[in-house]
Amino acid sequence: MHDADAVIRQTPGQMIGGHAVGIIVLNVGYPLIPGNVANAMTYRFPVRYKVVRDADIPRLLAGDRSLLEPSLQAAQELVADGCRAIVGACGYFAKFQPEMAEALPVPVFMSSLCQVPMIVGALRPSERLGIVCASRPALDRATLAAVGVADDAPIEIAGMEDSDEFRTAILEGKGWMDSGQVEQEVVAAATRLCDDHPEVSALLLECSDMPPYAKAVQKATGLPVWDFLSLIDWIERGVVQRSYAGFI
Numbered sequence: 001m002h003d004a005d006a007v008i009r010q011t012p013g014q015m016i017g018g019h020a021v022g023i024i025v026l027n028v029g030y031p032l033i034p035g036n037v038a039n040a041m042t043y044r045f046p047v048r049y050k051v052v053r054d055a056d057i058p059r060l061l062a063g064d065r066s067l068l069e070p071s072l073q074a075a076q077e078l079v080a081d082g083c084r085a086i087v088g089a090c091g092y093f094a095k096f097q098p099e100m101a102e103a104l105p106v107p108v109f110m111s112s113l114c115q116v117p118m119i120v121g122a123l124r125p126s127e128r129l130g131i132v133c134a135s136r137p138a139l140d141r142a143t144l145a146a147v148g149v150a151d152d153a154p155i156e157i158a159g160m161e162d163s164d165e166f167r168t169a170i171l172e173g174k175g176w177m178d179s180g181q182v183e184q185e186v187v188a189a190a191t192r193l194c195d196d197h198p199e200v201s202a203l204l205l206e207c208s209d210m211p212p213y214a215k216a217v218q219k220a221t222g223l224p225v226w227d228f229l230s231l232i233d234w235i236e237r238g239v240v241q242r243s244y245a246g247f248i
Contacts, residue, residue, distance in 0.1 A: 011082065013080055014080065014081060014082050015081075016081055016082065017082045018046050018082075019046040019047055019048035019081070019082065019083060020045065020046075020047075020083065020084045020085065020236055020239045020240045021043075021045070021047045021048070021083060021084070021085050021086075021087060021232060021235055021236050021239070022047070022048050022049075022050065022075065022078030022079065022081070022083030022085070022086050022087070023037065023038070023047055023048070023049050023050075023078075023086075023087045023088075023089050023232075024049075024050050024051075024052050024071055024074045024075055024078070024086065024087070024088055024089060024093070025037075025038045025049055025050070025051050025052065025089040025090075026051070026052060026055045026056055026057060026060060026089065026090055027051060027052075027054070027055060027056045028056070028057065028170075028173060029173030029174065029175050030169045030170055030173055030174070030175065030176065030177045030209075031176065031177050031179075033177075033179060033212055034212070035211045035212030035213075035229075036208060036209055036211065036212065037087075037089040037208035037209075037211065037228045037229070037232070038089050038208065042211070042229065043232070043236075045236055045240070047232075048078055048081055048083055049089075050074040050075070050077055050078050051074070052067065052070050052071050052074045053070040053073075053074070054067075054070060055067050055070060055071065056173075057090070057134075057170070057171060057173065058171075060090055060092045060093065060095070061092055061134070061135050061138040061171075062138070063095050063138075063142075063143075067096075068096050068099055068100075071088070071093070071096055071100065072096075072099070072100060072103055072104075075100060075104055075108070076103075076104070079104060079105065079106055083106065084106055084107075084239040084240070085106050085107045085108070085109065085235045085236075085238075085239050086100070086104060086106060086107070086108045086109070086110075087109050087110070087228075087231070087232055087235065088100075088109075088110035088111055089208045089228075090111075090207075090208055091111045091112045091113050091133060091134070091139075091206035091207055091208065091228075092111070092134070092135075092138060092139075092143065093110040093111050094110055094111035094113045094114075094143050094144070094146050094147045095142075095143050095146055096110055096146075097110040097111065097114070097146045097147050098146055106239075107235070107238075107239070109231060109235055110147070111147055111206075112204065112205070112206050112207075112208070112226075112227060112228040112231055113131075113143075113144065113147045113149065113204070113206060114147045114148070114231060115204060115226055115230070115231055116129065116131070116144070116147065116148075116149045116153065116155065116204065117147075117148045117149060117150075117153075119202055119204060119226060120153055120154055120155065122202075123154065123201055123202060124201075125154075126199060127154065127199055127200070127201040127202070128154040128155060128156050128197060128199045128200050128201070129153075129154060129155045129156070129200065129201075129202050129203070129204060130155070130156050130157075130158065130190070130193045130194060130197065130200035130202070130203045130204070130223075131155055131156070131157045131158070131203075131204045131206055132157075132158050132159075132160070132186065132189050132190050132193065132203065132204070132205050132206065132207075132210065132217075133157060133158070133159050133160065133206035133207060134159065134160050134161070134166075134170065134171060134206065134207040134209075135159050135160070135161045135171065136157055136158065136159025136161060137159070137161065139157060139159070139206070156193060156196075156197045156200055158189045158190070158192065158193040159189075160185065160186065160189055160207070163182075163185035163186075163188075163189065164181075164185075165177070165178050165181040165182050165185055166182050166185050166186070169182065170182075170207075170209055179212070182209075182213070183212070183213045183216055186205070186210055186213045186216075186217060187213065187216050187217055187220045190203055190205075190217045190220065190221055191220050191221055194221050194223070200223070201223060201224075202223055202224045202225075202226070203217060203218075203221065203223050203224070203225045203226070204225075204226045204227065205217065205225065205226070205227040205228075207228075208228050210227055210228075211227045211228055211229045214227050214229075
């Protein structure tokens with residue numbers, strides 16, 4: 001017999017499928033190594049990408065509002081392709097979180113910083129969350145507030161803007177990268193943050209380029225470390241539930 005529940009209808013205009021998470025990315029000038037949000041080899045499940053027209057790191061860090069419309073257009077194309085959630089592949093896409101979430105019909109997580117309220121809610125009152133970000137000056141109160149981070153949130157922030165290899169390779173896009181040197185710089189920033197603020201009991205790596213170095217950061221600090229990939233794995237888990245089998 002035909003099972004009515006098994007009838008499948010195609011969404012008009014959707015010609016591909018099987019990718020639950022859609023990721024909008026910037027125009028960048030450095031290698032996107034495995035572990036980077038913009039490298040599809042990073043994931044155990046399919047993702048789909050869309051480059052935001054004319055969007056680069058300096059413009060996003062500066063809060064260029066003209067990037068909102070092309071970001072929304074890229075996300076809308078991903079939704080039309082069947083993506084069930086949208087992610088922004090730079091923590092500073094947080095600047096557009098309210099507008100993107102309002103405009104799109106699927107869950108929107110524009111930044112790794114969306115995890116901050118949940119993480120700080122898990123800490124003791126005497127503890128703080130350390131955030132290692134690409135640029136401390138660009139991570140202002142308005143950017144944090146856009147993803148629900150309160151002004152009095154127990155956070156400490158360290159930026160990578162003065163780390164030579166990170167700055168020239170990622171922020172300035174020189175075209176190549178010494179990944180080993182970047183790892184050393186990210187670990188140094190995290191450990192320095194912990195040394196300067198002993199009350200830091202957990203870390204969040206803001207940048208989409210930092211997940212390849214998360215394990216090294218954890219080894220150096222001994223702390224829980226969250227990043228973009230902990231967020232994306234969690235998102236996928238919510239929008240693609242699975243059946244269970246076994247026995248008791």
